[in-house]
Amino acid sequence: MTEIAPQFVVAVVGAATAGSEIARILAGRGIRVIVIEQNARPYGKIEDGLPRWHVKQRKDEYQEINKRLDHPGIDFLPLTRMGRDLSFDELRTGWGLSAIVLTHGAWRDRPLPVEGADEFVDRGLVYQNPLIYWFNHYPEKSYSGPQYAPRPGAIVVGGGLASLDVVKVLQIETTLAALRVRGITEDMVRLEREGIDAVLKRYQLEWRHLDISPCKLFYRRRVLDMPLSDIPPDAVPKRAEAMRQARIKILDKARRKYLFDFEELRVPTGLIESDGRLAGLQMNRTEVRDGRAKTIPATEEPIHASLVVSSIGSIPEPIPGIPQQGEVYQYVDEKVGLLMDGQTPVYAAGNVLTGKGNIKDSLESGTAVGTHVAEAYLGVADDGSRASLADSARRVAHHEAELIAGNITGRAMLPPEQISEILRRVRERQVAVGYEGDYRQWISKVTPADLQ
Numbered sequence: 001m002t003e004i005a006p007q008f009v010v011a012v013v014g015a016a017t018a019g020s021e022i023a024r025i026l027a028g029r030g031i032r033v034i035v036i037e038q039n040a041r042p043y044g045k046i047e048d049g050l051p052r053w054h055v056k057q058r059k060d061e062y063q064e065i066n067k068r069l070d071h072p073g074i075d076f077l078p079l080t081r082m083g084r085d086l087s088f089d090e091l092r093t094g095w096g097l098s099a100i101v102l103t104h105g106a107w108r109d110r111p112l113p114v115e116g117a118d119e120f121v122d123r124g125l126v127y128q129n130p131l132i133y134w135f136n137h138y139p140e141k142s143y144s145g146p147q148y149a150p151r152p153g154a155i156v157v158g159g160g161l162a163s164l165d166v167v168k169v170l171q172i173e174t175t176l177a178a179l180r181v182r183g184i185t186e187d188m189v190r191l192e193r194e195g196i197d198a199v200l201k202r203y204q205l206e207w208r209h210l211d212i213s214p215c216k217l218f219y220r221r222r223v224l225d226m227p228l229s230d231i232p233p234d235a236v237p238k239r240a241e242a243m244r245q246a247r248i249k250i251l252d253k254a255r256r257k258y259l260f261d262f263e264e265l266r267v268p269t270g271l272i273e274s275d276g277r278l279a280g281l282q283m284n285r286t287e288v289r290d291g292r293a294k295t296i297p298a299t300e301e302p303i304h305a306s307l308v309v310s311s312i313g314s315i316p317e318p319i320p321g322i323p324q325q326g327e328v329y330q331y332v333d334e335k336v337g338l339l340m341d342g343q344t345p346v347y348a349a350g351n352v353l354t355g356k357g358n359i360k361d362s363l364e365s366g367t368a369v370g371t372h373v374a375e376a377y378l379g380v381a382d383d384g385s386r387a388s389l390a391d392s393a394r395r396v397a398h399h400e401a402e403l404i405a406g407n408i409t410g411r412a413m414l415p416p417e418q419i420s421e422i423l424r425r426v427r428e429r430q431v432a433v434g435y436e437g438d439y440r441q442w443i444s445k446v447t448p449a450d451l452q
């Protein structure tokens with residue numbers, strides 16, 4: 001038996017863009033890393049949240065994540081969900097680890113803030129995360145999750161980049177369906193690349209000939225407030241104003257290409273119910289005062305629609321044992337993402353640490369989502385370039401990993417017996433889920449041939 005030397009052993013929970021980058025950096029510093037992932041495959045938002053028209057970006061990032069995780073100092077533990085298969089408390093107090101890094105992302109949709117709305121989930125109301133999951137996976141033969149039927153004239157409540165993804169999915173899917181009725185089978189990716197008008201022209205058609213209502217995006221503030229691109233906190237007023245104006249252009253380009261409707265300064269305040277289903281929303285007008293949207297009383301108006309999609313942000317899932325402040329976790333030291341100190345300190349990184357944490361603000365502007373990156377993400381950049389945002393997420397994770405590594409390595413290493421006991425637990429779980437210790441072999445076993 002090979003002798004084990006004293007070492008640091010860190011568990012990273014969530015194996016995707018942030019988790020794999022952090023694991024790679026820690027392992028590169030001689031730290032033993034156990035990567036715990038709820039799914040069989042480790043690709044997170046890239047596989048399930050980045051719409052599948054980002055064909056190349058998704059495939060490239062799958063390969064990058066594979067490269068990072070296929071490292072001798074990393075033990076992969078798939079099909080293991082913290083909070084279900086393994087409690088957070090047990091991991092923190094029972095395993096004797098040097099540290100835990102939480103990189104499990106932000107997968108809970110922020111609830112639509114209208115009382116009683118959630119009673120209509122899947123009965124007229126759909127949230128963004130399950131909708132995009134369905135869109136990304138429904139062409140796979142083995143897909144057995146919920147089925148959604150995008151309907152013309154849907155309401156989308158949102159305003160950020162993800163809500164524009166939702167609007168694109170609805171417009172593309174309803175256009176494909178309308179073309180199918182005419183006996184035309186079109187390609188989803190072509191519609192996304194070329195835009196709806198351009199593709200319809202090939203058939204001597206125009207949007208109005210399809211006789212379907214476009215979906216409509218409602219945003220509670222002004223177009224120029226839309227969080228499509230980041231404005232650095234230290235931007236001088238003139239530059240900040242130019243960046244706000246650029247958001248108007250981004251939205252305008254997206255509307256011309258995907259032909260959806262838009263209304264600013266509107267907020268949902270009530271539900272319209274019909275036959276036990278959600279049949280639309282009451283919308284009030286708002287005004288922006290001191291940067292905040294204030295609802296104007298007595299301005300409600302019924303907006304009828306057979307589908308409402310809520311896309312108002314994703315937040316980390318609450319984990320029993322992790323203190324929370326509102327919808328985010330509570331930090332002991334947000335600068336390094338330290339959630340809990342003690343024998344096994346707990347850090348958070350990646351999307352878990354919320355989009356706009358101090359760490360992000362302290363980075364050079366290169367990691368923020370600028371106007372061009374937002375356009376490239378949405379497929380409306382003048383130069384035709386494309387972006388997945390994974391690069392900026394990885395760069396942020398890289399920086400977070402350096403801070404965390406600096407913190408951990410100031411502590412005492414674990415003695416060999418403790419390391420053996422941790423590795424015994426890892427093997428036990430790996431055997432239980434059928435993972436035989438070869439990362440590449442596992443990935444080829446759990447990747448369907450028709451994975452998009």
Ligand SMILES: Cc1cc2nc3c(=O)[nH]c(=O)nc-3n(C[C@H](O)[C@H](O)[C@H](O)COP(=O)(O)OP(=O)(O)OC[C@H]3O[C@@H](n4cnc5c(N)ncnc54)[C@H](O)[C@@H]3O)c2cc1C
Nearest residue numbers: 014016017018038044045081082104105162350351389393
């Ligand atoms: C629409 C959109 C907008 C974006 N906007 C921005 C932006 O403004 N700024 C920016 O920097 N980046 C942005 N991104 C990029 C985003 O940060 C990346 O998608 C990145 O991939 C997120 O990586 P992550 O590793 O933090 O999270 P994820 O990719 O979500 O990975 C989390 C992993 O943890 C796993 N997991 C979850 N819960 C558990 C559990 N309990 N136990 C075990 N495993 C678990 C999941 O299965 C998943 O594999 C955006 C992406 C999209 C699609």
